[in-house]
Amino acid sequence: GAGVSQTPSNKVTEKGKYVELRCDPISGHTALYWYRQSLGQGPEFLIYFQGTGAADDSGLPNDRFFAVRPEGSVSTLKIQRTERGDSAVYLCASSLQGGGRTEAFFGQGTRLTVV
């Protein structure tokens, strides 16, 4: 597809379970970002990949959160032992270059609900 694709679009899970959220960036984009958005707030930075490596993971709230991008394309955000406070929309973005120099394009997000 032409845009950033995120799956699933909605995920409901029970407290304590493990979840994986997937992001397919625009082909050829080397930079990939994960954000989290709570109701009424702007997106909050989680992690940034340049190629396969996590260049900045300072936004991950704790060690229950982890993300990978093994081949420099698709990325997976993994959340262990989910808590109700993890409920939010998780947004993925990609851009042609890293370093904040080029336009970022966002996916439609995954709405995670922890019950």
Add this chain to the structure above:
Amino acid sequence: KQEVTQIPAALSVPEGENLVLNCSFTDSAIYNLQWFRQDPGKGLTSLLLIQSSQREQTSGRLNASLDKSSGRSTLYIAASQPGDSATYLCAANRDDKIIFGKGTRLHILP
């Protein structure tokens, strides 16, 4: 640490009016500033990107300006339409982070 503020938080105007949304940022050392639109329950749609060397960008009825030295950007919407109703977010880009404001919720009254 970069902080981005958007004023007003919400705005309701009659259809046809011209309007201005404001964005301020604390660290002027940015590479670019980007304006997004977000419809309820949806992702972000990029509207305009202003490079740090530019002062403004235009797309249709939208015009965004950037004053790096004062840490301000404005989004001007001409001849507003009900379809413009959405949340508008500005984001300051530097290095590996894109820092967002909380957005302005815009409602255009038919």
